[in-house]
Amino acid sequence: MSAAVSVLFVQILRLKPVTDQGSRHIRIRSLKIELNSRVGHWQSIDFKHVLQNWFKQPHTNWGIDINAFDESGNDLAVTSLRPGEEGLQPFLEVKVLETTKRSRRNLGLDCDEHSTESRCCRYPLTVDFEAFGWDWIIAPKRYKANYCSGQCEYMFMQKYPHTHLVQHANPRGSAGPCCTPTKMSPINMLYFNDKQQIIHGKIPGMVVDRCGCS
Structure with missing residues (x-):
């Protein structure tokens, strides 16, 4: 027998301050995901452009909202509340890379595998x-x-x-x-x-x- 396949829709929204000018949410992405209903599933979503804006304008960071729906539009739980599955909550991983521009106060030598430097x-x-x-x-x-x-x-x-x-x-x-x-x-x-x-x-x-x- 083939495994049952479910279709769900995930909507990612960026929050903004409550105003009288409209919605508090700005849509970032909408995804349609097909998965085996009998097997757990991780879904990776790229938030790079959102994080870049937050670094430039930290005051705009009001968080994000993640919602899931089935094909009939019914809300689905993003996390599982069943015992033993407490670790399935969503998480956000941020990778920050060092630029080539270095501070003048950052004393000490930096070398690579091809360097002939003998000092520390x-x-x-x-x-x-x-x-x-x-x-x-x-x-x-x-x-x-x-x-x-x-x-x-x-x-x-x-x-x-x-x-x-x-x-x-x-x-x-x-x-x-x-x-x-x-x-x-x-x-x-x-x-x-x-x-x-x-x-x-x-x-x-x-x-x-x-x-x-x-």
Whole structure:
């Protein structure tokens, strides 16, 4: 027997302040989706242009409204209320890419795999969770972690007096400065817990933003 196929319509609306000039909703997209009624289904929707406008004009961010209807126009629940399916709520994933324009205050060297730089430098490194087989992580599937590598010359001793003194006083050997992250930032992650529920969390110290000698 063939599986039953259902047709549903999804409407995505952007909210705006309530005024006397008309509706509070601005339609973003309308989708017609065919799916197997016996199997769960994720639907990805691109909100890139909406987010770009929100970044330019944050005061216009009043949220979005997602509605689902069947072929007869009856409202459908976007989330499931059945026990064990609490993790099926919609979520919004935002990816922000670093531009090539850098701040003058952002000290520290940036290198790539072709660089001949021997000094302490930040190198690009992409961590791929799918390559690890970590299928319990929903998003991001991969991210730019970066890492530090390189030599710290003797002149850096003047910047770190304690290290300079330990270098001379330590009888057990060298204690010179090493190339290490001096600034790190977190990433937001969505993942399944042991109950198969979707958890959102901010994981600290996941991205190396700057490297230095210390």
